Amino acid sequence: MLASTKNRSIIVIEDIDCTIELQNRDDGSHNYNDSDSQVTLSGLLSFIDGLWSCCGDERIFVFTANFKERLDPALIRPGRMDMHIHMSYCTPSGFKILASNYLGIKNHWKLGQIEELITEVNATPAEIAEELTKSDHGDIALDGLIKFNKKKEDSKEKIVVENEADKKGDKMN
Known part of the structure; x- marks a missing residue:
């Protein structure tokens, strides 16, 4: 699905912190035996800035998460995830x-x-x-x-x- 996106696309992945394969590997919460998962952290990172990034441009990724601390540092490092916006309660x-x-x-x-x-x-x-x-x-x-x-x-x-x-x-x- 990701490979079929066209240039000038906005790709939104909701609740990325709830996706088992994309959770922080450092805290031991990952489960690499989830046979239902079709997206791995490695696959997503390759698409964002690896193999697939040379196949097009002008893609904007928007990830939503409830718990940023659950995300793998490789996913949220500067240069890969350029902007972090905290959406707080209403003021x-x-x-x-x-x-x-x-x-x-x-x-x-x-x-x-x-x-x-x-x-x-x-x-x-x-x-x-x-x-x-x-x-x-x-x-x-x-x-x-x-x-x-x-x-x-x-x-x-x-x-x-x-x-x-x-x-x-x-x-x-």
């Missing part, structure tokens, strides 16, 4: 941009409350955008976003309480 400034882009809202009395909630919960920009697109009416979309963030905050507090109860139980045993 108040990111939220303002999303509210402006999706709802055309730059000033609204609910923005402050939402910005405060966003600093307290871990919500991705995609989650925020999804909530903002549920209604074309700004007030309704913002109310939905407030409910969404409060629900995330409540579930976060519940997890903290459960963890504290587990720790107390461990100390008693």
Whole structure:
């Protein structure tokens, strides 16, 4: 499949850290006996900058990963992977941009409350955008976003309480 890509292609490989054969060889997590895998680290590296790289040009590779530390250093070294972009949780400034882009809202009395909630919960920009697109009416979309963030905050507090109860139980045993 990789060899059939044309010049001026963008190749996206999602969740590369979850591909067994491409995990970091140094940490012992690899499994070279996975018979279902058709792509090996060696094969991918050869395609990126080895044998296949001379067969065309203007290819852009985009790799996504949840855990960069699981990737083999050979894959992420400078010159092979030139740019690393960390996609964090949504920030108040990111939220303002999303509210402006999706709802055309730059000033609204609910923005402050939402910005405060966003600093307290871990919500991705995609989650925020999804909530903002549920209604074309700004007030309704913002109310939905407030409910969404409060629900995330409540579930976060519940997890903290459960963890504290587990720790107390461990100390008693």
